[in-house]
Amino acid sequence: MGKTVPSRRVSERTIRRLSHYARCLRLSWAKGEPVLTSGRLAEACSISSAAVRKDLAIFGDFGKKGSGYDVPTLLRSIETILGVGDPPAVVIVGAGNIGLALLRSGLEGTGYRYREILDSDSSKIGRIVCDLRVRPLGEMGAIVRELGEVIAVLAVTHGQGQETLDRIVEAGCRAVLSFNLEPLAVPEGVFLRYMELSTELDILTHALRSDR
Amino acid sequence: MGKTVPSRRVSERTIRRLSHYARCLRLSWAKGEPVLTSGRLAEACSISSAAVRKDLAIFGDFGKKGSGYDVPTLLRSIETILGVGDPPAVVIVGAGNIGLALLRSGLEGTGYRYREILDSDSSKIGRIVCDLRVRPLGEMGAIVRELGEVIAVLAVTHGQGQETLDRIVEAGCRAVLSFNLEPLAVPEGVFLRYMELSTELDILTHALRSDR
DNA sequence: GCGTGTGAACCTCTTCACAGCG
DNA sequence: CGCTGTGAAGAGGTTCACACGC
Numbered sequence: 521m522g523k524t525v526p527s528r529r530v531s532e533r534t535i536r537r538l539s540h541y542a543r544c545l546r547l548s549w550a551k552g553e554p555v556l557t558s559g560r561l562a563e564a565c566s567i568s569s570a571a572v573r574k575d576l577a578i579f580g581d582f583g584k585k586g587s588g589y590d591v592p593t594l595l596r597s598i599e600t601i602l603g604v605g606d607p608p609a610v611v612i613v614g615a616g617n618i619g620l621a622l623l624r625s626g627l628e629g630t631g632y633r634y635r636e637i638l639d640s641d642s643s644k645i646g647r648i649v650c651d652l653r654v655r656p657l658g659e660m661g662a663i664v665r666e667l668g669e670v671i672a673v674l675a676v677t678h679g680q681g682q683e684t685l686d687r688i689v690e691a692g693c694r695a696v697l698s699f700n701l702e703p704l705a706v707p708e709g710v711f712l713r714y715m716e717l718s719t720e721l722d723i724l725t726h727a728l729r730s731d732r
Numbered sequence: 733m734g735k736t737v738p739s740r741r742v743s744e745r746t747i748r749r750l751s752h753y754a755r756c757l758r759l760s761w762a763k764g765e766p767v768l769t770s771g772r773l774a775e776a777c778s779i780s781s782a783a784v785r786k787d788l789a790i791f792g793d794f795g796k797k798g799s800g801y802d803v804p805t806l807l808r809s810i811e812t813i814l815g816v817g818d819p820p821a822v823v824i825v826g827a828g829n830i831g832l833a834l835l836r837s838g839l840e841g842t843g844y845r846y847r848e849i850l851d852s853d854s855s856k857i858g859r860i861v862c863d864l865r866v867r868p869l870g871e872m873g874a875i876v877r878e879l880g881e882v883i884a885v886l887a888v889t890h891g892q893g894q895e896t897l898d899r900i901v902e903a904g905c906r907a908v909l910s911f912n913l914e915p916l917a918v919p920e921g922v923f924l925r926y927m928e929l930s931t932e933l934d935i936l937t938h939a940l941r942s943d944r
Numbered sequence: 945g946c947g948t949g950t951g952a953a954c955c956t957c958t959t960c961a962c963a964g965c966g
Numbered sequence: 967c968g969c970t971g972t973g974a975a976g977a978g979g980t981t982c983a984c985a986c987g988c
Contacts, residue, residue, distance in 0.1 A: 531979075532935060539934040543913055557947065564915035569947090570981060577949055585948045586988040602934050603941030610933065621833030629890065629913075630930035671936050678841065695936040697929075701755055701841075703776035711939040713932050717909075718842035720925050721822065722751040722814050723744060724883050724907040727923040729815030743957075769969065781969090782959060789971055797970045798966045 524600060526578045534575050538598050540565045541572070545595040557588035607631050608695070609667040613688055614676035615639040615647065615654045618699050622673060623650050632671075636663055640676075640684070657684070660691035675699040685712075736812060738790045746787050750810050752777045753784070757807040769800035819843050820907070821879040825900060826888035827851040827859070827866045830911050834885060835862050844883075848875055852888075852896070869896070872903035887911040897924075 544564045548556050558572040565572070576582050576589070579601055583589045599605045610632050612619045616639075623634055639645060640657040647654045655663075664670050672693045676684045681700035688696065695711045698704060706712045756776045760768050770784040777784070788794050788801070791813055795801045811817045822844050824831045828851075835846055851857060852869040859866045867875075876882050884905045888896045893912035900908065907923045910916060918924045 533979080535935050535938050536931055539928075539931040542934075543930075544915060547914070559947080566915075568981065570950095570983095571979090573948060574950085574980080581949070583948050584988070585986070586946050588947065602938045604934055604937050607933075608937055608940060617837040621837040625829040625833040627930070630933065632930065632933050669940050671933060671940075695940050697932050697936060702759070703756060703778075709943070711936055711943075713936060715927070715929065715932060716751075717927065718755075718839070718844065719748055719751040720909050720927060721819075721842065721844050721883060722754075722816055723747050724909060724923055724925060725816050725820055726747050726814045728820060728881050728883075728907050731921070731923075745957080771969080780959065782961095782972095783957090785970060786958080786972085793971075795970050796966070797964075798968050800969065 523580050537575050538602060542595060542598045545591050549591050554591055555588045556591055604631055608669040608671050609635040610671050610673060611635055612637040612673045613684060615644045618675040620649055635667060657687060660688050664692040671695045673697050735792050749787050750814060754810045757803050761803050766803055767800045768803055816843055820881040820883050821847040822883050822885060823847055824849040824885045825896060827856045830887040832861055847879060869899060872900050876904040883907040885909050
């Protein structure tokens, strides 16, 4: 045992896999399985058992030789590493097709919750969806101050991505998950990721087409 | 010039970047820019210019030394490589929250189109959403025969993922994009990918928390 | 025996730097 | 001169194989 904070910076791929492990551990725990081996975790995630052990060993000696990993202990450890024990607030920016669709489909079972939905179009403001009132984009600053660290889910009209992004970064938001497919730029210290359904479809199309 | 089919298998990361390049090229073309350099493409994708050149050089000598890449030519070439010139049909499986949300938010500007939406719950069948009638899951086989190669977007009730997946694979579907977060297994020759909003949120949360 | 943790080998991807062509 | 294409170097990630502890 020991460390939970590693010396070297951890790769994004490892963090992504930790998220997968956490998901599998919650599933196992729900099924009443108290212990899991690297082999079973690996199978669930379609990777090698050595990769699982390497990932986990970065943060400490969580396993018991001969038996495996204690599910609730490992789950709590991973949640601490990821910082999802007390997850940040999630705010949707854009109350159009995608924003509303996201809100309606919810974040059930993820630990996160949509806390606000904003738009800059005054005709959309005030509308109530899933118990949330669409608020003006200008209130982002107040929301960040109220909710603390916030993840913005960007889903605005095509072409307004950068302009909107600038405003929410200006308002103090430091993490953005964009459904807008335009190339976006953020200043140092702000984290930006994309959710790209069309790219995933492209990858599948390529796989289908190049496989005879 | 020459090859468009490389000898060695191309990595998924390269394919993903090609999808990004295609997006940027469409944007440039729409803006009337006839030529693009690796540097400008790289900037838009937040990677190095050398990476862009390496990716493109795998498939042929598309660039003109001294000037850059001809936008429409390169775009057509990438579309051929990805196989998205004539994109496969996309079928939503599951007419619950997420399935309907996906259908309503559409695939505008991606080249793809939702062609069918299926569900196994008889109470949902027959309902009309966005001009599509919810059809029984049992018709998947007929749909594959009718539409040819199909990408299924899996968005069913949590816990029914594997069972449903088995049925659509059985029906002849060879590519699946899953919004279900359960670990899923597919036979050899079937391509499976996940769309994981919660993992992206986890990665952002970790970035926020580990950055002071 | 079983399964973890880990150095070492291996492999893949990225960056560098520059020759070569327009 | 500008920008591509590319070998060489470097970095990073994955797999192997085995010692160690339960």
